[in-house]
Each structure stands twice: as structure tokens, then as C-alpha cells.
Amino acid sequence: MEESTYKMSDYIEQIKQAVVDAKHKDIEELVKRAIDEKTDLDMIVNNALISAMDIVGMKFSDNEIFVPEMLASAVTMKKALGIIKPLLTRKDAKSRGTIMIGTVKGDLHDIGKNLVIMMLEGAGFRIIDLGVDLSAERAVAAVAEFKPDILGLSALLTTTLPAMEEVIKILKTKGLRDSVKVMVGGAPVDLKFAQKIGADGYGKDAAEAVQLAKTLLTQN
Numbered sequence: 001m002e003e004s005t006y007k008m009s010d011y012i013e014q015i016k017q018a019v020v021d022a023k024h025k026d027i028e029e030l031v032k033r034a035i036d037e038k039t040d041l042d043m044i045v046n047n048a049l050i051s052a053m054d055i056v057g058m059k060f061s062d063n064e065i066f067v068p069e070m071l072a073s074a075v076t077m078k079k080a081l082g083i084i085k086p087l088l089t090r091k092d093a094k095s096r097g098t099i100m101i102g103t104v105k106g107d108l109h110d111i112g113k114n115l116v117i118m119m120l121e122g123a124g125f126r127i128i129d130l131g132v133d134l135s136a137e138r139a140v141a142a143v144a145e146f147k148p149d150i151l152g153l154s155a156l157l158t159t160t161l162p163a164m165e166e167v168i169k170i171l172k173t174k175g176l177r178d179s180v181k182v183m184v185g186g187a188p189v190d191l192k193f194a195q196k197i198g199a200d201g202y203g204k205d206a207a208e209a210v211q212l213a214k215t216l217l218t219q220n
């Protein structure tokens, strides 16, 4: 018992360090081994992977690392998520509703968005992924075409936050605002901001995104 507890925290530490150090060649093997030895998936995602990106962000702020290193860590994290994704998503369930989601214009950060997608798929939602650098016009055209229940918007840069408001404004001018719920998220977003721009909800992480999506759909 004690030995397995030790092993689990040991794997978490090793995975975290491998992402910080951008060991993209080793990460998949390491994550597979951790999963084989029953390391908790939530722990891998939250305590290893997301914690690692926080460290990378701090190192970047402190000028200890620069964009290439930050990108290499991101690639490493994506490989790890690739191993975890099939274990979180389920294909059997009847769809709870359709969610369209993208990272707003000018913003290329997609790890958080992809994690939100994984959890939503796991909870039984059908997802249409609009990718990154999503212009307001493209987002609104996609809402008109595919008629999702929810539009999710992600932003990681303070400079791209206004692009979220832009989407909501254009939805209104095209008469589509009442046809779709809008949920927003990303590190610089908070509830106050979400309310200010007229979004229907804000989620601080992927788990909250799932809860929020469920709540928004019961409001119809």
C-alpha cells in the first residue's frame, strides 16, 4: 500500500518534470507506464500536466525560458494528453447536446481548449472544434450553419479578451444571440468579465466547463 502511494506521487513528479523539461521523446512511455500502474488520471492531468504548464509560465515570466522552450513544453504536454484522451472520452452515450468551441482571434493557445473538449466529450457532449485564431465572423457563421446549443470561447492572452466581446456583439447584430448559449474561459477570464461582455457563463477549468454546460442546457 505504502509502496503504491509512493509510486503514484513519484510518477506525478516525473511527468511534471518531463513536461517542464520538454522531454517529448520520453513522455508517452512515462505516461503509459503511470497509467498501467493505476495512477489516477485526474492527478496526471491536474497535478502533473497543468502544474507543469504553470511552472513553464512562471519561468517564461522570469525570463528563464523563452518562446521556443515554452512551445517544446506545450508539444510534450499535448503528447501526454494524446495518451489520456481515449481513456476519458466515451463513445456509447447518447449526445447531451452540441457544443462548438474555439480559441479567439489572435490567440494560438489551445491546450486548455483541448482539455475542455476532452472532458465535455467524456461527459457525452458532441463537439465541433473551431480551432484557434477564430475570427468573430467565422464563429458567428458557424453558429448560423451548425446551430450548436452552446458556443465556447477560450482566450489565454489579455490582448485577445476583447475578441470574445466581439463575437457576442456580432451574434446580436445577426439576430443569433438568443439561439445559442455562450460560455467563456481561459486564464485571464473571470466571472466579472464574463458578465460584463454578456456571456451566459464562465468556467475556471475543464471540470467547471462540464458543470456549466450541463446547467446552461437545463435553462432552455
Ligand code: B12
Residues within 6 Å of the ligand: 050, 053, 054, 055, 056, 057, 058, 060, 061, 067, 070, 071, 074, 106, 107, 108, 109, 110, 111, 112, 113, 115, 116, 152, 153, 154, 155, 156, 157, 158, 159, 183, 184, 185, 186, 187, 188, 202, 203, 204, 205, 206, 207, 208, 209, 212
Ligand atoms: C504553452 C504556452 C504557450 C504555447 C501555446 C501552445 C499551444 N498549442 O497552446 C506557445 C509557445 C505557442 C505560446 C505562445 C505565446 N504565449 Co503563451 N503560454 C503558454 C503557457 C505556458 C501555458 C498555457 C497552457 O496551456 N496552460 C494549461 C491549460 C490546461 O490551462 P488553460 O489554458 O488556462 O485552460 C484551462 C482553463 O483556463 C479553462 N479554459 C480554457 N479555455 C476555456 C474555454 C471555456 C469555454 C471554459 C469554460 C474554460 C476554459 O479550462 C482549461 C483546463 O483546466 C502560459 C502560462 C500559463 N500558466 O497559463 C503562457 C502564457 C498564456 N503565454 C503568454 C504569452 C505572452 C505568449 C506570447 C505572446 C509569447 C510571445 N512573446 O510570443 C505568445 C502568443 C502566441 C499567440 N498569438 O497566441 C502569457 C500571457 C500573458 C498575458 N497576460 O496576456 C502567459 C500567461 C505566460 C506568462 N506568464 O507570461 N504560449
